[in-house]
Amino acid sequence: MPTxxxxxxxxxxxxxxxxxxGLPSIIMKAxxxxxxxxxxxxxxxxPVCCGVMRRNMKTGDTILDEPAKxxxxxxVIRYKLPR
Numbered sequence: 001m002p003t004x005x006x007x008x009x010x011x012x013x014x015x016x017x018x019x020x021x022g023l024p025s026i027i028m029k030a031x032x033x034x035x036x037x038x039x040x041x042x043x044x045x046x047p048v049c050c051g052v053m054r055r056n057m058k059t060g061d062t063i064l065d066e067p068a069k070x071x072x073x074x075x076v077i078r079y080k081l082p083r
Contacts, residue, residue: 031073
């Protein structure tokens with residue numbers, strides 16, 4: 001099952017690629033990040049995935065969609081670039 005470090009590495013890679021392309025921001029959905037890292041939907045660690053996504057938020061980042069319980073595949077965050 002993926003660890004917080006696995007989710008962090010996956011998110012770092014996505015952010016670096018978007019920044020390399022010169023994008024002004026990137027929208028990340030928790031379900032998509034978890035699928036890329038692995039283990040979803042079978043053996044999921046969605047709370048860990050969402051926690052990593054939230055901890056990576058900086059000034060200018062925005063939560064676009066949030067599940068009622070705060071963690072779930074539909075958590076969507078816009079990360080402003082460059083980081």
